[in-house]
Amino acid sequence: MIGFLRLLRASLLATVSDWRQWSAYGAIVFASAVVVGACLTGVESAGRAPAPLGGMVSSWTTPAALMALAAGTTCLSTVSRLTQSQFDRTRRAWVCLGVMPWPGRALIIGEAATVALAATGAGLGIVVAAAALWTPLPLASGSLTLTTGPLVVIGTPSAVAVATAPAIVNAARRFPPRSRRRGTARIVSTILLTSSCLLAVRSMPSAPAGRDGAAGMVPWSLLVVALGALTASRIAPGAADIVLSGLERLLSRAPWNVTRLALRAFAVAVRQNGAGVAIPMIGVAVPGGLAAVFLAGDQALRDAGALAPTEATLNWPAAISLAAAPALLAALTGALVFILSGPTRRETGRNLVAAGATPTLLRATAAAEAFLIWTLGTISAVSVIALAASPLLSATRASAGTWIAVVVNPLTLGCAALSLLALCLGSLFSRRT
Amino acid sequence: METATQLRMIDVEVRYGRRVVVGAPSVEVLRSTTTAVVGASGSGKSSLLRCMTGLQRPSSGRVVVDDLDLTALKGNRLARYRRDVFGIVLQDGGLVPSLSALDNVQIALDLRRIPRSRPRARAALDDLGLSCLSDRLPGQLSGGERQRVAFARVLAQRAPFATLDEPTASLDADSREDVVHGILTLAAAGCGIVAVTHDLELAAQCDAVAVISDKVLSTPVTVASVAEIQQLTRGER
Numbered sequence A: 001m002i003g004f005l006r007l008l009r010a011s012l013l014a015t016v017s018d019w020r021q022w023s024a025y026g027a028i029v030f031a032s033a034v035v036v037g038a039c040l041t042g043v044e045s046a047g048r049a050p051a052p053l054g055g056m057v058s059s060w061t062t063p064a065a066l067m068a069l070a071a072g073t074t075c076l077s078t079v080s081r082l083t084q085s086q087f088d089r090t091r092r093a094w095v096c097l098g099v100m101p102w103p104g105r106a107l108i109i110g111e112a113a114t115v116a117l118a119a120t121g122a123g124l125g126i127v128v129a130a131a132a133l134w135t136p137l138p139l140a141s142g143s144l145t146l147t148t149g150p151l152v153v154i155g156t157p158s159a160v161a162v163a164t165a166p167a168i169v170n171a172a173r174r175f176p177p178r179s180r181r182r183g184t185a186r187i188v189s190t191i192l193l194t195s196s197c198l199l200a201v202r203s204m205p206s207a208p209a210g211r212d213g214a215a216g217m218v219p220w221s222l223l224v225v226a227l228g229a230l231t232a233s234r235i236a237p238g239a240a241d242i243v244l245s246g247l248e249r250l251l252s253r254a255p256w257n258v259t260r261l262a263l264r265a266f267a268v269a270v271r272q273n274g275a276g277v278a279i280p281m282i283g284v285a286v287p288g289g290l291a292a293v294f295l296a297g298d299q300a301l302r303d304a305g306a307l308a309p310t311e312a313t314l315n316w317p318a319a320i321s322l323a324a325a326p327a328l329l330a331a332l333t334g335a336l337v338f339i340l341s342g343p344t345r346r347e348t349g350r351n352l353v354a355a356g357a358t359p360t361l362l363r364a365t366a367a368a369e370a371f372l373i374w375t376l377g378t379i380s381a382v383s384v385i386a387l388a389a390s391p392l393l394s395a396t397r398a399s400a401g402t403w404i405a406v407v408v409n410p411l412t413l414g415c416a417a418l419s420l421l422a423l424c425l426g427s428l429f430s431r432r433t
Numbered sequence B: 001m002e003t004a005t006q007l008r009m010i011d012v013e014v015r016y017g018r019r020v021v022v023g024a025p026s027v028e029v030l031r032s033t034t035t036a037v038v039g040a041s042g043s044g045k046s047s048l049l050r051c052m053t054g055l056q057r058p059s060s061g062r063v064v065v066d067d068l069d070l071t072a073l074k075g076n077r078l079a080r081y082r083r084d085v086f087g088i089v090l091q092d093g094g095l096v097p098s099l100s101a102l103d104n105v106q107i108a109l110d111l112r113r114i115p116r117s118r119p120r121a122r123a124a125l126d127d128l129g130l131s132c133l134s135d136r137l138p139g140q141l142s143g144g145e146r147q148r149v150a151f152a153r154v155l156a157q158r159a160p161f162a163t164l165d166e167p168t169a170s171l172d173a174d175s176r177e178d179v180v181h182g183i184l185t186l187a188a189a190g191c192g193i194v195a196v197t198h199d200l201e202l203a204a205q206c207d208a209v210a211v212i213s214d215k216v217l218s219t220p221v222t223v224a225s226v227a228e229i230q231q232l233t234r235g236e237r
Helices: A002-017 A019-048 A051-085 A088-096 A101-134 A150-173 A184-203 A218-250 A258-276 A278-303 A316-340 A342-355 A359-395 A400-407 A410-432 B045-053 B075-085 B101-111 B117-127 B143-157 B173-188 B200-205 B226-233
Strands: A137-139 A142-144 B006-016 B019-030 B034-039 B060-065 B086-089 B161-165 B192-196 B208-213
Touching: A019 A051, A019 A101, A019 A150, A019 A316, A019 A342, A051 A101, A051 A142, A051 A150, A051 A218, A051 A258, A051 A278, A051 A316, A088 A101, A101 A150, A184 A218, A184 A359, A218 A258, A218 A278, A218 A359, A258 A278, A258 A316, A258 A359, A278 A316, A278 A359, A278 A400, A278 A410, A316 A342, A316 A359, A316 A410, A342 A359, A342 B101, A359 A400, A359 A410, A359 B075, B006 B045, B019 B045, B019 B192, B034 B045, B034 B173, B034 B200, B034 B226, B045 B161, B045 B192, B075 B086, B086 B143, B101 B117, B101 B143, B117 B143, B143 B161, B143 B173, B173 B192, B173 B200, B200 B226, B208 B226
Parallel strands: B034 B192, B034 B208, B086 B161, B161 B192
Antiparallel strands: A137 A142, B006 B019, B006 B060
């Protein structure tokens, strides 16, 4: 018991000294809790509002909440995995100290759960306080009473818990540390996600039909965006690993330079923890997918003569406001990914300097690695967007130009640019720290 | 820069906060010589070695290579100068964790734009009997193997000066002999070597020995035996 208390004290002190890792983790949990909480507040308030207003608010808060949930869970699970992977060395030291498996596992869960609980509580507190402050919210068609009931108070922590728990439980299960294996649960969940995504695509009507026409296909396409983004976040690192292995074999005799160093760092990160590729991917796929589905829907409606050539169902200011939360959350997480992997980067940097690297070379390597993460994330995102928009575009026999205009729409481009900027800033900042 | 002939530490002092760790009033290292630095654990030997190569800035004093004040250089200029003048073995080897043993040697040559880096790196590993480990990552090597790979990197670089932090620590007798032979061969080829070590037999084979006692590094002196070094460390000489 005394030994466990000593370890608990040492663990708490380590949590303070590793504040950079934990504060980045806490910041993402906090931001996710705020974003998810705010969207759920909208959904809950809409549900209790009178008929026309409630329906109108619900029509944009529900997709917003779904997008925030998709972005929040992806960012949180990636960040949890990255954070836990930084403590492998500390945990090996615990084994040397004679820490038994169960107390060690309890501490691992305790450390992460404490930070997650505190950050979720703070995020939820902000949402409740803001709702109390801004209610009733004046809207064009009436004033909306903001409600933070059970959906917000239970839904927000539940969403955070569902997103963070797998990485924490996995880290606890791997104590005492042993070589990494791809977990059965992860393989099963990837297969399930892929199957449900393919099922959703297969179940979509192949052409606008019935009373709703193209509008009936839009919810299916939006579902494909969410499922496709989650599936791609699982599949992309594995696919990248295969491509990178081939590329590295091809370059094995080339001299070491910025490109090769960045490729190596990226390949190692992809193998170890997915390199955070899921974050730019979700930040681009969700907002870009939303816009693409509506643009493709417009195309189908115009094709059917239900929409004049100059008319559009997609309201850009509304789309941007819907996309802002997931895009900003993904950008913030993307920047913090580099800080989360700070200790590993510092060790590599120190040894590269001893081998003769200059500060410029280290900065350029970090920026190139950020670019590689962004490239893979964006390619995956564009694939998801194309997959989601394909049934609508295929039904209208759209030209190649229309396909490109729909998939690479302004929201896709804007979010991709935001994501690249955040990753580059994160890579520069991590060098300074 | 590869013609650098003389390395001097002048009134160098290392402090962490207000605590003085170690001082080096006057140390001079010439090409083709070997200098051992001995002293108790925690006496600041590694800090001095890092100051010598510019990996750490001394709290006061200067490190001068020929007429160039290393302590006045910063950023890329310092890194380029260090790259061209020094081969470095850090206490834990200083190998990049994500690169294989061969790549760890090769990268140091590539960063110096030395042609035919791969065969040269392979030859350096061969010289120390490490070719069978060339594909292994540092995490898959023992502490002694990591030190030898780091030393192979210095052998391949052929820099004017080399600083070695505990080059024979955690080595078996045969591997130790290989490294000592490598150090002496490197010096004979014109390299000025400074080795921080607890291995008094290695120190006795060096041209000069400097001792840290009472937080001060003595001026290097010539010694003939381990017994003389022990006298030096006890302050009897």
